[in-house]
Amino acid sequence: MSQSVHVNAFRDLLDGGGVVDDPEQIATYTTDQRQLLTGSTFAVLKPATTKQVADIVRLAARLGIGLVPQGGNTSYCGGATPDASGQQMIVSLERMDGIREIDTVSMSISVDAGAILKNVQDAAAAAGLLLPLSLGAEASCRIGGNIGTNAGGLSVVKYGMTRDLLLGIEAVLSDGTVVSDMRKLRKNNTGYDIKQCFVGSEGTLGIVTGAVLRLAPWPTRRATAWLKLAAGVPLAELLALVRRESADLLTTFEFMAARSIALATDAMANPPSVGAGPGGAILLELASSSSHLDLDGLMEAVLGKAVESGWIGDAYLAQSGAQRAAMWEVRETIPEGEKLRNGSVKHDISVPLSAIQRFLDVAGSQVRAYDADLEVSVYGHVGDGNLHYNVLVPPDADRIECTREIEGGLSTQFYDTAASLGGTFSAEHGVGRFKRHLLEKYGDAGRIAAMRRIKTAFDPSNILNAGAVVRPFEPGSIR
Amino acid sequence: MSQSVHVNAFRDLLDGGGVVDDPEQIATYTTDQRQLLTGSTFAVLKPATTKQVADIVRLAARLGIGLVPQGGNTSYCGGATPDASGQQMIVSLERMDGIREIDTVSMSISVDAGAILKNVQDAAAAAGLLLPLSLGAEASCRIGGNIGTNAGGLSVVKYGMTRDLLLGIEAVLSDGTVVSDMRKLRKNNTGYDIKQCFVGSEGTLGIVTGAVLRLAPWPTRRATAWLKLAAGVPLAELLALVRRESADLLTTFEFMAARSIALATDAMANPPSVGAGPGGAILLELASSSSHLDLDGLMEAVLGKAVESGWIGDAYLAQSGAQRAAMWEVRETIPEGEKLRNGSVKHDISVPLSAIQRFLDVAGSQVRAYDADLEVSVYGHVGDGNLHYNVLVPPDADRIECTREIEGGLSTQFYDTAASLGGTFSAEHGVGRFKRHLLEKYGDAGRIAAMRRIKTAFDPSNILNAGAVVRPFEPGSIR
Numbered sequence: 001m002s003q004s005v006h007v008n009a010f011r012d013l014l015d016g017g018g019v020v021d022d023p024e025q026i027a028t029y030t031t032d033q034r035q036l037l038t039g040s041t042f043a044v045l046k047p048a049t050t051k052q053v054a055d056i057v058r059l060a061a062r063l064g065i066g067l068v069p070q071g072g073n074t075s076y077c078g079g080a081t082p083d084a085s086g087q088q089m090i091v092s093l094e095r096m097d098g099i100r101e102i103d104t105v106s107m108s109i110s111v112d113a114g115a116i117l118k119n120v121q122d123a124a125a126a127a128g129l130l131l132p133l134s135l136g137a138e139a140s141c142r143i144g145g146n147i148g149t150n151a152g153g154l155s156v157v158k159y160g161m162t163r164d165l166l167l168g169i170e171a172v173l174s175d176g177t178v179v180s181d182m183r184k185l186r187k188n189n190t191g192y193d194i195k196q197c198f199v200g201s202e203g204t205l206g207i208v209t210g211a212v213l214r215l216a217p218w219p220t221r222r223a224t225a226w227l228k229l230a231a232g233v234p235l236a237e238l239l240a241l242v243r244r245e246s247a248d249l250l251t252t253f254e255f256m257a258a259r260s261i262a263l264a265t266d267a268m269a270n271p272p273s274v275g276a277g278p279g280g281a282i283l284l285e286l287a288s289s290s291s292h293l294d295l296d297g298l299m300e301a302v303l304g305k306a307v308e309s310g311w312i313g314d315a316y317l318a319q320s321g322a323q324r325a326a327m328w329e330v331r332e333t334i335p336e337g338e339k340l341r342n343g344s345v346k347h348d349i350s351v352p353l354s355a356i357q358r359f360l361d362v363a364g365s366q367v368r369a370y371d372a373d374l375e376v377s378v379y380g381h382v383g384d385g386n387l388h389y390n391v392l393v394p395p396d397a398d399r400i401e402c403t404r405e406i407e408g409g410l411s412t413q414f415y416d417t418a419a420s421l422g423g424t425f426s427a428e429h430g431v432g433r434f435k436r437h438l439l440e441k442y443g444d445a446g447r448i449a450a451m452r453r454i455k456t457a458f459d460p461s462n463i464l465n466a467g468a469v470v471r472p473f474e475p476g477s478i479r
Numbered sequence: 480m481s482q483s484v485h486v487n488a489f490r491d492l493l494d495g496g497g498v499v500d501d502p503e504q505i506a507t508y509t510t511d512q513r514q515l516l517t518g519s520t521f522a523v524l525k526p527a528t529t530k531q532v533a534d535i536v537r538l539a540a541r542l543g544i545g546l547v548p549q550g551g552n553t554s555y556c557g558g559a560t561p562d563a564s565g566q567q568m569i570v571s572l573e574r575m576d577g578i579r580e581i582d583t584v585s586m587s588i589s590v591d592a593g594a595i596l597k598n599v600q601d602a603a604a605a606a607g608l609l610l611p612l613s614l615g616a617e618a619s620c621r622i623g624g625n626i627g628t629n630a631g632g633l634s635v636v637k638y639g640m641t642r643d644l645l646l647g648i649e650a651v652l653s654d655g656t657v658v659s660d661m662r663k664l665r666k667n668n669t670g671y672d673i674k675q676c677f678v679g680s681e682g683t684l685g686i687v688t689g690a691v692l693r694l695a696p697w698p699t700r701r702a703t704a705w706l707k708l709a710a711g712v713p714l715a716e717l718l719a720l721v722r723r724e725s726a727d728l729l730t731t732f733e734f735m736a737a738r739s740i741a742l743a744t745d746a747m748a749n750p751p752s753v754g755a756g757p758g759g760a761i762l763l764e765l766a767s768s769s770s771h772l773d774l775d776g777l778m779e780a781v782l783g784k785a786v787e788s789g790w791i792g793d794a795y796l797a798q799s800g801a802q803r804a805a806m807w808e809v810r811e812t813i814p815e816g817e818k819l820r821n822g823s824v825k826h827d828i829s830v831p832l833s834a835i836q837r838f839l840d841v842a843g844s845q846v847r848a849y850d851a852d853l854e855v856s857v858y859g860h861v862g863d864g865n866l867h868y869n870v871l872v873p874p875d876a877d878r879i880e881c882t883r884e885i886e887g888g889l890s891t892q893f894y895d896t897a898a899s900l901g902g903t904f905s906a907e908h909g910v911g912r913f914k915r916h917l918l919e920k921y922g923d924a925g926r927i928a929a930m931r932r933i934k935t936a937f938d939p940s941n942i943l944n945a946g947a948v949v950r951p952f953e954p955g956s957i958r
Contacts, residue, residue: 106831108831177925179929181925185901187865189679190922191927196672197675201670236584245769292724298771352582352587352663381666454936469670473936
């Protein structure tokens with residue numbers, strides 16, 4: 001059958017806005033967020049209902065056409081980009097963006113998978129509750145993608161990752177079967193927890209169409225501080241002190257190296273004068289929903305202990321909403337600052353907290369040995385052991401060429417170092433198409449064998465996002 | 480081959496204490512905790528190392544012998560009891576009970592799967608950290624069983640279930656492959672999170688041999704209170720108030736009906752005089768690791784708000800460790816109190832928090848309509864939407880006969896009610912052998928189909944705990 005016959009077959013299943021086959025419109029879906037990969041497709045499908053998703057999957061299975069589920073197209077790993085074969089169609093969930101229900105007593109929200117994270121946050125806030133998932137891409141990423149990549153972000157130290165917030169799911173399997181388990185239950189031990197399979201599977205096991213997420217009481221008070229670090233501060237010990245003394249009211253513990261802060265403030269119209277110590281800085285936030293806790297007093301006590309230990313030079317406590325916002329803006333402008341300077345080669349490293357200092361030391365030497373002129377921008381969610389260890393592309397270099405060169409050389413050294421410390425090459429960005437070789441290199445063989453069995457069990461014909469995450473199981477293969 | 484030839488083949492793989500084939504000794508392994516099911520086996524295998532587990536699994540696969548993994552044998556659902564065929568062997572993990580490593584900076588503990596929960600708690604405490612998993616059976620249950628059933632217990636409202644505490648795993652698959660993923664990482668998004676598959680799988684997908692668990696700062700302060708409830712108190716609203724005002728320092732929110740409290744105090748030598756209000760009572764606890772928080776003051780403020788709302792009659796704040804222990808003893812003696820009276824028919828119900836009151840009302844009517852003389856003991860982890868709704872066996876009735884009768888009639892009404900409210904028939908006890916028919920009745924068909932595919936992918940010959948949780952996938956079957 002020709003492609004146009006295929007397109008018409010799908011058009012029959014969908015309503016008017018359901019099929020995009022204009023090449024210009026298609027082009028906005030076929031290149032990844034970092035513009036490192038452009039795939040090819042002859043149509044983008046935009047189902048409006050779960051039934052339409054099931055119909056699409058059944059037809060694609062019958063025709064032997066691959067499907068690439070896509071949410072906000074914000075993957076850092078090419079997880080939502082089709083391959084170059086032209087034999088995969090994109091399934092965009094963007095028309096399924098509704099809020100289905102908020103239950104303020106059960107503290108849960110039920111949404112379509114295509115709902116934009118920011119809209120879900122806002123809907124929860126309007127009901128006086130917090131959706132504690134927050135990340136840079138929140139204005140464009142979608143819940144289905146957050147589930148597919150087990151998104152982390154800025155509040156993991158307190159609230160966990162997407163996995164920890166997911167109560168219920170609705171998803172379409174590769175044969176069109178709908179898993180309909182939109183529960184609001186905190187506890188439901190009735191056999192294998194199938195929703196866990198979809199978390200982090202990047203569209204390779206099914207197409208998530210709906211989700212129930214946990215909400216938390218709205219934090220009516222916040223205390224936000226900026227800590228300038230002395231040189232050689234043991235970050236993990238500082239974190240342990242803060243966790244202990246702030247009694248789990250700690251919602252944010254973000255580390256920024258001095259270079260990263262300078263990149264951000266250079267990119268800001270009115271940067272605050274917070275600055276960095278020789279060891280960089282920490283953005284610290286406590287939050288509470290109680291009307292009975294003196295959060296500023298608690299923060300001052302915590303900072304006092306940290307100063308006593310000699311780890312901190314100056315520390316500023318935000319005195320107003322504007323001061324708080326300015327501190328946050330520095331943290332959130334770092335990626336933009338990197339971009340303005342000519343971009344960065346990103347490494348989403350995680351190591352056990354006890355090995356963070358060692359990683360920073362070894363990776364620093366590796367950079368110096370590789371090219372003494374290279375600079376790095378290091379920041380991240382140190383509260384979770386997660387560092388974004390980004391190598392800055394020199395201002396005069398070709399960004400994509402430089403990225404490929406570093407990923408072929410220095411990156412491997414970083415990943416080797418992380419692996420030797422019990423860490424990982426992807427803390428929160430996933431595997432997608434870009435990091436499959438890293439999974440094969442660093443992943444435990446037994447775990448990969450189990451992954452491949454699951455892939456084959458869920459998608460025996462390999463029609464769902466083929467080429468991402470993991471190869472199917474082949475009987476007799478070693479892995 | 481005869482059974483004795485089989486036993487000798489396994490004996491060759493294991494050291495001296497590795498095979499138990501004395502019928503008297505075997506008998507302590509073949510009856511479930513509630514003494515409702517006695518299975519049959521010709522030998523109990525007790526491996527001492529992960530390699531021995533892998534050797535056992537490979538040999539069993541070759542001989543076509545089924546294996547039933549067993550930890551502390553405390554399943555409420557017959558999940559660790561072999562069937563009557565005599566063709567399954569028990570694999571007891573009790574000799575693999577070591578603590579492998581504590582990392583106080585990363586706040587993690589690595590253990591063998593056969594480690595007794597209490598011992599792991601104690602090892603963490605000795606290092607100044609908290610393992611926040613606590614349940615009635617903690618002195619005898621083992622970590623592998625906690626993972627297999629995704630154990631919940633008394634601190635879920637703050638710290639989550641076993642799943643939420645699991646950082647890394649080591650497990651043997653049905654072909655002897657070892658999944659070796661003993662990570663300490665909070666974040667590791669590198670493809671499917673295979674350890675999630677084992678959580679709640681009750682030994683049907685692999686044999687867990689090791690685990691890394693998250694620890695928390697040790698709560699140096701606790702405030703414990705006993706709240707006597709007025710009649711008709713909206714439990715979910717009370718919980719929401721307490722959660723909000725205690726700013727997530729809430730570690731325990733346990734509900735007890737008046738009848739349950741009376742059963743407990745009747746069974747205690749020196750019961751405290753706390754008593755119950757007409758609506759029962761709540762055991763409330765706040766905990767904190769900070770030296771800067773006035774926890775008693777916070778508790779008093781929280782109780783003040785609850786009293787203002789008219790939901791609470793009296794409230795006692797524990798003034799000493801002894802008073803706190805006495806309050807906890809009441810809660811923890813309820814199961815023993817039920818047992819002394821002639822036992823109970825247990826129902827481990829979970830419903831959305833917004834439906835708790837409705838469940839209590841409907842189930843109460845169902846009991847009265849079924850037999851006006853029947854009494855119930857209702858208590859549980861209401862902070863998680865989890866009620867133990869137990870029907871007391873009349874003092875003069877045959878316990879097992881009465882259990883079977885109620886499970887064949889009234890229980891179904893409770894489960895129907897829970898299901899109609901979006902709830903479940905098993906919040907934390909699992910499925911095992913006893914609740915498989917309930918899963919088939921109440922489980923979403925798509926979810927069960929996915930479960931069966933996973934079972935078959937992991938254990939194509941169905942040698943691991945066959946008969947528990949779920950049947951393997953048969954091509955062409957509807958579910």
